[in-house]
Amino acid sequence: MPISTAIFWPVIAxxxxxxxxxxxxxxxRYSAVRAGTAKASDFWVxxxxxxxxxxxxxxxxxxxxLPVLxxxxxxxxxLTAGVNYVVLAIAWLFVLSRYSHAYVHVTSNRLRIRQRLFVVGFVLNFSLWLLFAIHLAGL
Incomplete structure (x- = not known):
């Protein structure tokens, strides 16, 4: 697989x-309605x-x-042939941070852990944009 298309595997993940x-x-939602803790109409608004x-x-x-960015x-x-192994590693780490963040969010929802995972993802995302800017500048 060409490295240029390998960037789409973290996207797919x-x-x-x-x-x-x-x-x-x-x-x-379905379980809440079945258990009687919610009504279907609760989801209209x-x-x-x-x-x-x-x-x-x-x-x-x-x-x-953040994932939209x-x-x-x-x-x-x-599109600009800026994919390399560093970019791929950062992309996979970003996705791992999002999986971890989502897991904490839908289980324990511990804010301190969730916030740290968000910051990790934010920094990784920023790093990808920085590498893209460096690539465009030809540095």
Whole structure:
């Protein structure tokens, strides 16, 4: 596999995480309705999220914040032939940080751990953008 297309494997892994969180949210919502802790109508207004699925819903929202910048920089690095082994390693570490962040978010939801994992992902994402800028500058 050419290194230029290898950048899409972390992208696919990140998309798989998003799909997994969607599935988990649907399961938790369905279980809440079956258990009687929520009504189907509770989900009509997005601002109202019953407790059993609230952290999963918030985790899903998180997947459309920082990861959007990740998706974009991966495509841009591919289009400009800026993919190398350092970029790939950072991309995989970013995805690992997002998996870890999501796991904490939908399980224990311990803010201190979640915040640290977010910062790690933020720094990794910033690093990808910095490497992209350096690549464009020809340095």
């Amino acid at each position: 990140q998309v798989a995480l998003i799909h997994a969180i969607y599935f988990l949210m649907l399961r938790r 997005p601002a109202i999220e019953p407790e059993p699925s609230a952290t999963v819903a918030r985790s899903l929202i998180n997947q459309f914040e 990740f998706f974009l920089v991966c495509v841009l690095l591919h």
